[in-house]
Amino acid sequence: MENDIPSTSRCGEPVEPSEHRYRELRSLSRQRLRLIWEMAQMGAVLNDEDAVLVEALREHPEYYEVWDQVDELSDEELVQDGVNPILHVTIHQTVENQLAAKDPPVVHETLERLMRSGLSRHEAIHAIGSVLSVEIWEILKEERPFDEERYERGLRQLDAREWAPARSRRRRVKKEKRKRRRKR
Numbered sequence: 001m002e003n004d005i006p007s008t009s010r011c012g013e014p015v016e017p018s019e020h021r022y023r024e025l026r027s028l029s030r031q032r033l034r035l036i037w038e039m040a041q042m043g044a045v046l047n048d049e050d051a052v053l054v055e056a057l058r059e060h061p062e063y064y065e066v067w068d069q070v071d072e073l074s075d076e077e078l079v080q081d082g083v084n085p086i087l088h089v090t091i092h093q094t095v096e097n098q099l100a101a102k103d104p105p106v107v108h109e110t111l112e113r114l115m116r117s118g119l120s121r122h123e124a125i126h127a128i129g130s131v132l133s134v135e136i137w138e139i140l141k142e143e144r145p146f147d148e149e150r151y152e153r154g155l156r157q158l159d160a161r162e163w164a165p166a167r168s169r170r171r172r173v174k175k176e177k178r179k180r181r182r183k184r
Contacts, residue, residue: 095128
């Protein structure tokens with residue numbers, strides 16, 4: 001099998017076997033995402049995990065064009081306004097899974113608190129996802145295990161008022177994107 005791994009990239013640069021495996025896994029993951037998206041568009045019955053993913057995909061209409069061609073896009077083409085849509089919905093899906101499992105319980109408590117403070121459910125999911133993203137970043141950077149206490153502290157410190165300016169900016173950006181799409 002090692003002999004099947006190309007030794008050079010498209011640019012003629014040497015490619016490590018682990019890099020090839022990463023590219024292959026990324027390609028397969030994107031193909032799977034597109035297939036699930038297409039199945040949902042056709043009304044197919046999905047398993048629970050895929051249904052949660054599709055719900056996260058649908059909650060982001062600004063990325064519909066991405067989902068339609070996700071397995072054909074380069075990394076550079078995939079990123080939209082500095083955001084990787086796949087990573088974005090993966091975090092979204094992870095928070096939804098934590099809510100469904102009620103694990104950790106503070107995730108549901110935080111969602112309710114943020115919504116009582118005026119955030120929409122979607123905005124509250126994003127706020128929780130921001131804390132999760134920081135924890136994931138720290139895990140990767142420090143090569144350490146998940147720190148549930150730190151995650152819970154971060155969730156308890158979330159303040160809906162800090163999300164209000166970001167919410168207004170996100171709405172303006174989405175509105176502008178819709179206008180550009182209509183002009184096409």
